Amino acid sequence: MLLKDVAYQKIKERILEEHYEAGQFLSERTLIDELGMSKTPIKNALVRLESEGFVTVSSKQGIIVNDISIEKINDIYSLRIALETFNCQEIYQRITDEQLKELQENIEATKKAAADKDVRLFATLDHEFHLAISEFSGNNEITRVLLNYQDHLRRITLRHLKKEPARVQKFYSEHLEILQALKDRDERCSELMKRHLLESKMMYFQ
Numbered sequence: 001m002l003l004k005d006v007a008y009q010k011i012k013e014r015i016l017e018e019h020y021e022a023g024q025f026l027s028e029r030t031l032i033d034e035l036g037m038s039k040t041p042i043k044n045a046l047v048r049l050e051s052e053g054f055v056t057v058s059s060k061q062g063i064i065v066n067d068i069s070i071e072k073i074n075d076i077y078s079l080r081i082a083l084e085t086f087n088c089q090e091i092y093q094r095i096t097d098e099q100l101k102e103l104q105e106n107i108e109a110t111k112k113a114a115a116d117k118d119v120r121l122f123a124t125l126d127h128e129f130h131l132a133i134s135e136f137s138g139n140n141e142i143t144r145v146l147l148n149y150q151d152h153l154r155r156i157t158l159r160h161l162k163k164e165p166a167r168v169q170k171f172y173s174e175h176l177e178i179l180q181a182l183k184d185r186d187e188r189c190s191e192l193m194k195r196h197l198l199e200s201k202m203m204y205f206q
Contacts, residue, residue, distance in 0.1 A: 002041075003037060003038075003040075003041035004040075004041040004044035004045055004048075005045075006037075006041070007031075007035060007037055007041040007042050007044070007045035008044075008045035008048050008049065010035055011031065011035070011042075011045055011046070011049060012049060012054060012151065015049075015054050015055075015065055015155070016151060016154055016155045016158060017120070017158065018155075018158070018159065018162075020065045021065060022065055022066065022067030022068075023064070023065065023067060024064070024065045025061065025062050025063065025064055025065075026055075026062065026063040026064075026065065027062050027063065028042060028043070028062075028063070031063075046063060052151070053066060053152070054066060054151075068152060068155065068156060070204070070205070072152075073156060073201070073204050074201070076149050076152065076153065076156075077197060077198075077200070077201035078201075079145070079149075080130075080146070080149075080153075080197050081194055081197045081198065081201075083134070083142050083145065083146065084130060084133070084134065084146075084193050084197060085190045085191075085193050085194045085197075086137075086142070086190075087133050087134050087136075087137040087139070087142065087193075088133065088178070088182075088189040088190040088192075088193045089187065089190045090137040090138075090139070091133065091136050091137050091182070092181070092182055092185055092186065092187055092189050092190070093185055095136060095182050095185075099132075099136050100179075100182065100183055102132060103129065103132060103133070103179050103182070104179065106125055106128055106129045106132065106175075107129070107172075107175060107176060107179055109121075109125055110122065110125045110126070110129070110171075110172050110175060111172055113125055113168070114168040114169055114171075114172045117165055117168070119158065119161045119162055119165060119168065120158065122161065122168050122171075123154050123157040123158045123161060124154070126157060126171060126175075127150055127153060127154055127157070129175055130146065131143065131146060131147070131150070134146050156204065160203055160204065164203075167203070170199075171196075171200070174192070174195075174196040174199075175196075177192050177196075178192045178193055178196065
C-alpha cells in the first residue's frame with residue numbers, strides 16, 4: 001500500500017472513531033507528528049478526504065473536520081430505504097443456500113459482538129450484512145452507491161451506538177428477522193428492511 005493510502009486510512013479511521021471530532025481544527029504538523037509520516041502523503045490523503053466530504057482544507061484556517069448534517073443523514077437513509085428494499089425484493093425468491101450461509105455467519109458474528117458490547121466491530125458487521133444483500137442482488141450500480149456512503153454511515157452508526165450501546169441488540173434482532181424472511185423466501189423481507197432502516201433513521205432525530 002502506498003504511503004498516501006496509509007495516511008488516508010489512518011486519518012479517516014480517526015475521524016470515524018471521533019478521535020478527531022467534528023468541528024476540530026487540525027494542522028499538518030499535528031498529523032505529521034501523530035502519524036509519524038512526512039508532509040507529502042498527508043497532503044495527498046487530505047485532498048482525497050476533502051473530496052469525500054470528511055474535511056475542509058483552508059489556507060487561512062487549516063484543516064477542519066466536517067460534521068454530517070441532519071439533512072445529509074436524512075437523504076442517505078431515504079436513498080438506502082429505496083435501494084435496499086429493492087434489493088430484498090430482487091433476491092428473496094432466488095437467494096442461494098451459500099448466500100444464506102454467508103448471512104448466517106455474519107449474524108453469528110454480530111450476536112457475539114453485541115454480547116461483547118464491541119460497538120466498533122458491530123458497526124462493521126452491520127454494514128457488511130447490508131452490503132452482502134446488495135451484492136447478492138447483482139446490481140453493481142446499487143452496490144457502488146452504497147459503498148460510496150459506507151464510511152459516512154459507519155461514522156453515523158458508531159456515534160449513535162457509543163451513546164446508546166443497548167441499541168446493538170435491537171439492530172441484531174432486526175437483522176435476524178430479515179434473514180429468517182429470506183430463508184423462508186418470504187417477500188416480507190422488503191418490509192422488514194424498510195422498517196429496520198426507517199427506525200434506524202429516526203434514532204438520529206430523537
